[in-house]
Amino acid sequence: MKQEVHRIQEETLAELQQVSTLEALQELKVKVLGKKGSLTAQLRKMGGLSPEERPIFGQVVNETRDILEAAWIRREEELSQTAMLKQLEEEKLDISLPGVSLPRGHQHPLTKVIEEIEEIFLGMGFQIAEGPEIESDYYNFEALNLPKDHPAREMQDSFYITEEILLRTQTSPVQIRTMEKQRPQLPVKIICPGKVYRNDDDATHSPMFHQVEGLMVDRGIRMSDLKGILLSFSRMMFGESREIRLRPSFFPFTEPSAEVDVSCMLCGGAGCRICKGTGWIEILGSGMVHPRVLEMGGYDSKELTGFAFGMGVERIAMLKYGIEDMRLLFDNDLRFLQQF
Missing domain, CATH: 3.30.930.10 (Bira Bifunctional Protein; Domain 2)
Structure with missing residues (x-):
């Protein structure tokens, strides 16, 4: 069972690098960490373990979840930055330029x-x-x-x-x-x-x-x-x-x-x-x-x-x-x- 958890971790990390959109990133997160996700499913198998093995296996699953969630955050920041740069390039907007001053009104x-x-x-x-x-x-x-x-x-x-x-x-x-x-x-x-x-x-x-x-x-x-x-x-x-x-x-x-x-x-x-x-x-x-x-x-x-x-x-x-x-x-x- 530990091997299965490690396999899920390695495959998920590899898929994260292949994801190219924020929408696809969210879908992968649901697939692995959601209520019906593959990692969550491993926790349901703890019922077949002995009382001594359950805390050890639970710790492995939780460590894997922490690793994947941290990887998700990093990948989300990368994709967000890429999306913003793409939008700026398409709009031909140079954010380093000074802002446009609006004309000031005055009293009647x-x-x-x-x-x-x-x-x-x-x-x-x-x-x-x-x-x-x-x-x-x-x-x-x-x-x-x-x-x-x-x-x-x-x-x-x-x-x-x-x-x-x-x-x-x-x-x-x-x-x-x-x-x-x-x-x-x-x-x-x-x-x-x-x-x-x-x-x-x-x-x-x-x-x-x-x-x-x-x-x-x-x-x-x-x-x-x-x-x-x-x-x-x-x-x-x-x-x-x-x-x-x-x-x-x-x-x-x-x-x-x-x-x-x-x-x-x-x-x-x-x-x-x-x-x-x-x-x-x-x-x-x-x-x-x-x-x-x-x-x-x-x-x-x-x-x-x-x-x-x-x-x-x-x-x-x-x-x-x-x-x-x-x-x-x-x-x-x-x-x-x-x-x-």
């Missing part, structure tokens, strides 16, 4: 402008606040002093989901939500960046666009504080030589209200086609928070005052980079985006 111009705006106001002590894009009628209109019959509530101007739920038309609802959450803590000093939705679509309007609104509420806040903040912002965004002017306007949630113009970046105020000969370019709306809005936010309008402002990020980006059509910002045309 709107993302760059939003982050620049955030950085400017964070540097002035503001915090960033966010809120839901699907908003209730109460937060989007009522709490901002827009009654039920206000024109902005008409179905053609806003995207309504139900009579009381719509896609927010401004980020102003975040101001009310923040005041409710933060009261009575002072000051309230936040900016609210995010997407808003209106039924507009042309070269200077998009049904989805980005806004950054700001709010500050505290004791003794004045219009001069608002002007100083916006002048600092304009100079950091468009250049240190910029000046601003405030023109009387109307917004339901501020009183008094003002449109804010910045001196033209191209002509410096002399007049050109960009500023339409006026020397000024409108950039945002602003004003002192309406007493009703303060009350809806849970603050005493007799003791506290505040200012608010809001700007369209797309407009800031178009002015900053000289873009004439807003739709270019959403077309995902690499020829346009690679300029930034």
